[in-house]
Amino acid sequence: MSRLVIVSNRVAVPDESRPGGLAVALQAALEETGGLWFGWSGRIDPEESGRVRTQTARGIEYVTLDLSEQDHAHYYNGFANRTLWPLLHFRVDLVDYSRETYAGYLRVNQLFADTLAPLLREDDIVWIHDYHLIPLGLLLRERGIKCKLGFFLHVPMPSSDLLAALPNHARLFEGLSSYDLVGFQTERDLERFQDYVRLYGRGRVLAYGVLETEHSRRLRAGAFPISIDTARIAKLAADAVGKASVRRLSDSLSGRQLAIGVDRLDYSKGIPERFRAYGDYLERHRDQRGRLTYLQIAPVSRGEVVEYQTLRHELERLTGHINGTYADADWTPMRYVNRNYPHASLSGFFRLARVGLVTPLRDGMNLVAKEFVAAQDPHNPGVLLLSAFAGAARELDGALIVNPYDTQGVSDALATAVDMPLAERQARWNSMMQRLQSHDITAWRRTFLNALRDSDLDSVDSDGSGGERRRQSAGEVGVSALPKRPLQRADDPRPAAH
Ligand SMILES: O=P(O)(O)OC[C@H]1O[C@H](O[C@H]2O[C@H](CO)[C@@H](O)[C@H](O)[C@H]2O)[C@H](O)[C@@H](O)[C@@H]1O
Numbered sequence: 001m002s003r004l005v006i007v008s009n010r011v012a013v014p015d016e017s018r019p020g021g022l023a024v025a026l027q028a029a030l031e032e033t034g035g036l037w038f039g040w041s042g043r044i045d046p047e048e049s050g051r052v053r054t055q056t057a058r059g060i061e062y063v064t065l066d067l068s069e070q071d072h073a074h075y076y077n078g079f080a081n082r083t084l085w086p087l088l089h090f091r092v093d094l095v096d097y098s099r100e101t102y103a104g105y106l107r108v109n110q111l112f113a114d115t116l117a118p119l120l121r122e123d124d125i126v127w128i129h130d131y132h133l134i135p136l137g138l139l140l141r142e143r144g145i146k147c148k149l150g151f152f153l154h155v156p157m158p159s160s161d162l163l164a165a166l167p168n169h170a171r172l173f174e175g176l177s178s179y180d181l182v183g184f185q186t187e188r189d190l191e192r193f194q195d196y197v198r199l200y201g202r203g204r205v206l207a208y209g210v211l212e213t214e215h216s217r218r219l220r221a222g223a224f225p226i227s228i229d230t231a232r233i234a235k236l237a238a239d240a241v242g243k244a245s246v247r248r249l250s251d252s253l254s255g256r257q258l259a260i261g262v263d264r265l266d267y268s269k270g271i272p273e274r275f276r277a278y279g280d281y282l283e284r285h286r287d288q289r290g291r292l293t294y295l296q297i298a299p300v301s302r303g304e305v306v307e308y309q310t311l312r313h314e315l316e317r318l319t320g321h322i323n324g325t326y327a328d329a330d331w332t333p334m335r336y337v338n339r340n341y342p343h344a345s346l347s348g349f350f351r352l353a354r355v356g357l358v359t360p361l362r363d364g365m366n367l368v369a370k371e372f373v374a375a376q377d378p379h380n381p382g383v384l385l386l387s388a389f390a391g392a393a394r395e396l397d398g399a400l401i402v403n404p405y406d407t408q409g410v411s412d413a414l415a416t417a418v419d420m421p422l423a424e425r426q427a428r429w430n431s432m433m434q435r436l437q438s439h440d441i442t443a444w445r446r447t448f449l450n451a452l453r454d455s456d457l458d459s460v461d462s463d464g465s466g467g468e469r470r471r472q473s474a475g476e477v478g479v480s481a482l483p484k485r486p487l488q489r490a491d492d493p494r495p496a497a498h
């Protein structure tokens with residue numbers, strides 16, 4: 001059987017706990033199959049990038065690279081998290097682009113390619129993850145790698161007009177054509193990517209999920225919603241009842257209901273908007289005042305990036321304002337914690353809660369929403385408030401779906417959740433739990449890898465026929481009128497044509 005090689009910026013090396021859905025999900029996927037996990041070590045070398053660390057645990061071989069301060073600043077804090085992250089989350093207003101950080105991004109991708117290529121075997125299946133590593137497929141092909149290459153984007157694919165605001169967008173996204181399969185979280189993300197290929201990428205959509213680039217290279221693309229280890233979270237939550245941290249939280253509530261939010265401290269998660277909605281709830285739903293305590297867990301993330309520092313200050317100010325305005329001598333309306341908790345505690349916290357607040361402004365999927373559902377007690381489940389702009393909203397139909405920009409709408413939904421009768425809570429929870437039981441992390445991994453193994457496009461005709469799944473009846477959706485130009489190398493330092 002071929003070996004699975006996973007490549008991602010973030011690697012969950014043994015005995016290290018950092019929040020983030022990608023690492024959580026890939027850890028669960030690799031534990032089942034074994035294989036190689038390659039990526040950044042999470043360490044900064046004061047002098048240079050490239051020190052390789054290897055270790056093996058539970059059938060997984062970890063090969064990681066240290067990054068120099070400069071590479072980390074340009075690649076991770078710079079182009080990945082100050083250019084691509086805001087762009088892909090529809091926040092063009094926050095995009096900070098510079099040629100310097102883009103060069104650093106390409107440099108680190110080259111380093112990944114140079115280090116990984118000699119480790120690969122002919123029949124490996126290589127699965128590359130996320131926006132940090134878009135050019136890696138092309139760089140591996142340039143180094144003679146011929147095995148199956150898949151790519152999965154964990155974050156949203158925004159509207160094509162927004163993508164086009166990125167200098168060099170064509171060169172960067174053209175690199176996706178070196179993969180055999182490109183996966184997105186939702187059908188909407190796939191549709192927006194197809195629009196981009198058609199409108200700005202000079203390519204063609206031969207059929208739904210079958211694309212041809214301007215250089216006549218074909219690739220498949222599909223929607224593969226990521227999920228969680230549902231059974232594990234449910235068991236952790238049930239077992240957590242006796243855990244000291246969960247008991248302490250339960251005792252501290254003095255019989256009040258609990259609302260919980262768990263997010264990396266990130267502006268995409270809509271935390272200030274959620275705090276304001278909670279303030280509005282306390283103001284307008286006075287009859288419920290004192291019946292509910294809100295716990296927000298928000299471990300610091302990307303703390304060297306200025307937009308994240310600004311957000312942290314804003315949240316501290318808002319928490320102080322809400323507690324100062326509404327607290328009583330024996331009750332504090334909200335608790336705000338910057339600590340990172342392990343799943344064993346979080347699952348127990350989720351099970352205690354009457355309401356889960358998941359209100360991102362944009363989110364690729366949001367695994368917390370799924371974990372909250374999986375952790376509930378079937379006899380007394382809590383209610384999920386879920387943003388329409390999280391990928392998870394496409395699947396979790398039993399949630400109260402909210403618009404995070406609508407302060408009063410979120411506040412009213414919270415009041416509805418607090419008073420929701422048991423029968424309705426159970427009906428809503430059952431439908432979501434069924435979905436999570438059939439679409440868990442194993443199903444996600446298998447579906448993607450099976451599609452990657454079957455991604456031979458030789459049988460596809462240029463009009464997209466040949467047994468391909470079709471959404472649109474027209475085989476060819478459109479061709480860009482832009483002039484053709486030769487394929488540039490992924491690391492070509494010349495400025496792009498547009
Ligand atoms: O690695 P960090 O910079 O600390 O950030 C953590 C991860 O955040 C993002 O997660 C995304 O992937 C989740 C799983 O698919 C998804 O549920 C969530 O909506 C996304 O935001 C990021 O995309 C990862 O690369 C980071 O590792």
Ligand SMILES: O=c1ccn([C@@H]2O[C@H](COP(=O)(O)OP(=O)(O)O)[C@@H](O)[C@H]2O)c(=O)[nH]1
Binds near residue numbers: 019020340341367368
């Ligand atoms: O204190 C914390 C906060 C978050 N998480 C985990 O981090 C992941 C967050 O994934 P999600 O998809 O919700 O968002 P991301 O942070 O990847 O954007 C989930 O598995 C959370 O349980 C955690 O283990 N401890």
